[in-house]
Amino acid sequence: MRTQRAMTSIVIAGFLILGIGCKRNMPRAEESDAQAVNEQDSDYSQRLNDSASVRPAVPLESSSEFIDIRGVGDSAWSNLKAVTPPSSGMGAALRKFDPTGRILRGDLNFINWESSVGTRCNSYYGVDYAFLSHPNAITDAFQHGFNLFGMANNHSEDCSSALDPESQTTSGAIATQKHMKNLAHSKAMMWHGVGPGSSFVSSPSVLSFSVKGRLLKVIFASVAFQNWDCVDSMCEAKIQTLLSGMKNSQGDLRILSLHSQGSEAFLRGKKWSEKFIREFSGDIVFAHGPHTWAGVKMIPRTNGRNGVVFHGLGNFMHNQVAPNPDNLIGRVLLDLQTLQPKQIQVIPVLNNAVDVDVVLAPASKALPKANLEWTRVQLNAHKPVPIGYANLK
Numbered sequence: 442m443r444t445q446r447a448m449t450s451i452v453i454a455g456f457l458i459l460g461i462g463c464k465r466n467m468p469r470a471e472e473s474d475a476q477a478v479n480e481q482d483s484d485y486s487q488r489l490n491d492s493a494s495v496r497p498a499v500p501l502e503s504s505s506e507f508i509d510i511r512g513v514g515d516s517a518w519s520n521l522k523a524v525t526p527p528s529s530g531m532g533a534a535l536r537k538f539d540p541t542g543r544i545l546r547g548d549l550n551f552i553n554w555e556s557s558v559g560t561r562c563n564s565y566y567g568v569d570y571a572f573l574s575h576p577n578a579i580t581d582a583f584q585h586g587f588n589l590f591g592m593a594n595n596h597s598e599d600c601s602s603a604l605d606p607e608s609q610t611t612s613g614a615i616a617t618q619k620h621m622k623n624l625a626h627s628k629a630m631m632w633h634g635v636g637p638g639s640s641f642v643s644s645p646s647v648l649s650f651s652v653k654g655r656l657l658k659v660i661f662a663s664v665a666f667q668n669w670d671c672v673d674s675m676c677e678a679k680i681q682t683l684l685s686g687m688k689n690s691q692g693d694l695r696i697l698s699l700h701s702q703g704s705e706a707f708l709r710g711k712k713w714s715e716k717f718i719r720e721f722s723g724d725i726v727f728a729h730g731p732h733t734w735a736g737v738k739m740i741p742r743t744n745g746r747n748g749v750v751f752h753g754l755g756n757f758m759h760n761q762v763a764p765n766p767d768n769l770i771g772r773v774l775l776d777l778q779t780l781q782p783k784q785i786q787v788i789p790v791l792n793n794a795v796d797v798d799v800v801l802a803p804a805s806k807a808l809p810k811a812n813l814e815w816t817r818v819q820l821n822a823h824k825p826v827p828i829g830y831a832n833l834k
Contacts, residue, residue, distance in 0.1 A: 471570045472763040477707040477731035478753055485810045489739050490831040493816035498830045499774050499784055501543040501820045505653055507774040507783065509547030510696070512727035514754030514768060515594075516582070517556035519572035519761055522565050526573045532581035534758055538799045539585070543822040544788065546586035547772065548652045549659065553591045553698060553729045554579070555759055557613035558620045562600040571599035572761055573613070576620050583630055588650075591663035591698030592617060593634025594730070597674035614673035634663030634698070635674045645687045653777060660690045663698035666710040666730075677706075680713055684721040694780060695723045701730035711752055715740055718748030724780070725773055726750040734767045737787060737811040739833055746781050747833060749773050753809075756792045757799060764793045766802070769809065785813060786830045801826055 503509040518531040539545045556572030558579060565571040579590065600613025606623055614635040621632045633646040645662035662683055665676045675683060687695050697717050701707040710728060717723035718740040728735070728751060735753025742748060755768030772786035787809060789802035804827040808815045815829035 471732065471761060473732040473765050474703065474707075475731065475733050477701070477704040478733060478735040484738065485736055485812050488812060488814050489741065489834065490813040491834050493830070493832060495832045496784060498786065498816070498818045498820060498828065501822050501826065503547055504774070506777055508549070508652055508657065508694075508777060508780065510549045510551070510725060510773045510775065511545060511547040512551035512589075512725075512751065512754060512771045513545070513757035514553055514729040515555040515732065515759050515762060516552050516757045517554060517572050517574045517596075517759050517761065518578035518581075519556045519574045521761055522571045523573060524563070525561055526559070526575040526578075528575045528577050530760075531578040531758065532584065534798070535581065535585040538758070539822070541823045542586060544770065544826060548657075549589055549650065549696070550587045551589040551591065551696065551698065551727050552582055552587045552757070553594060553700060553727070553754070555594055555762075556596050557598075557600045557603065557617045558592075559600070559603045559605070559613065559616040561604040562613060563602040563604075563610070565599055566601050568599065570596070570761065572596050573600055573603075576624055579621070579624050583624070583628065588630045589659075589661055589696065589698075590621070590630070590632040591634055591700070591727070592621065592632055593663040593665040593675040593698070594700035595665060595667045595702040597635055597665065598671060612673055618673075631659065631661045632663075633661055633675070634665070637673060641675070645683065645690060647690055647692060655777065657694060658692040660687050660692040660695045661698075662687055664700070666699065666701040666706040666713075668703055668706060677709065684713075684717055684723075687717075687723070688721040694725075694775075695721070696725045696727070697723055699726055699728040701728070707731055707735075707753075711735075714750045714752065718742060718750060723748050724782075726752075727754060727771065728752050729754045732756050732762055732765055734769045734789075734809045737771070737785065737809055737813065739782070739785065739813060739831075746779070749782050749785055757790070759792070762792065764791070766791050766806075767809075768792055768799075782833050784830055784832050786828050787815070788826060788828050803827065
């Protein structure tokens with residue numbers, strides 16, 4: 442398994458760092474696999490939304506009428522294959538991008554954490570890109586509003602020998618699990634995706650949040666689709682068990698984080714994302730992996746609420762991925778009483794690993810394909826924020 446993993450490398454697509462005005466020498470950054478999302482899908486031509494006249498774009502300030510759920514893609518704060526990670530930087534970067542908190546902070550805020558978490562990695566597996574983030578970076582993200590952390594991805598097991606919070610030697614995934622457990626103690630924070638063996642896969646995270654006068658019980662899980670086996674992280678081989686566990690758990694809202702690495706894995710994950718909505722009572726999927734955005738869908742269900750799938754969020758605040766112009770902040774607004782999705786918003790952002798920065802895309806920036814008709818407006822934060830939105834039937 443490890444030999445196969447060592448031979449697996451990220452498909453190199455466009456967005457090369459060469460030619461960009463670098464302010465300093467950077468290590469190679471993980472780059473976009475645009476080929477992964479270059480797929481034909483007739484479902485995107487079926488427009489399923491209501492007219493924009495039904496409801497104007499909901500302001501970025503969280504409205505009392507809706508449960509406000511937001512998600513961003515690949516994020517971490519790491520150096521490439523470093524023994525020790527940087528202990529600061531994430532908080533300052535988030536404040537620079539979103540000084541008022543209006544862009545990122547809803548009621549539930551998802552982030553895909555694309556690295557192991559710990560204070561030391563003694564050795565990495567033989568992959569091209571391997572990352573370790575300090576627990577302080579998780580704290581910084583939580584303090585800026587993120588409270589759902591997806592930990593299952595193709596970097597969950599980068600570190601072959603790490604230190605856990607008690608300075609004991611273990612795998613990077615198990616060290617991550619222990620650090621996350623400590624970080625989440627007594628906090629309204631959910632995480633999922635790493636743990637010992639396969640014993641945890643049918644047990645999603647379940648936590649209740651007090652949101653606008655109601656108690657909202659959330660069922661959350663994180664899974665990776667990749668072309669090698671995992672040991673201490675949640676991946677595709679156990680997807681049926683995981684989704685059944687989510688469906689059978691008692692709660693109000695089911696949210697899935699799904700990561701894919703490579704074109705074939707993206708397409709397999711895409712099918713399971715939609716299956717999660719239709720067959721497993723899913724509500725929202727935040728998918729990510731190819732370092733570029735993919736389509737957005739509203740999925741009708743025969744019984745109960747409709748579901749929403751972001752097939753690819755792209756990148757967010759990760760200082761080890763190459764600059765890419767096509768990334769999303771995805772936002773879903775649910776009716777406070779029925780939890781039926783009423784509006785979807787997309788906020789295009791541009792990431793720049795050279796400056797370790799994320800900026801808002803210009804108003805002229807294209808929007809991702811969808812089975813919804815986007816209406817373009819600008820909402821107010823510390824500056825105008827260009828978005829696309831669609832009202833749901």
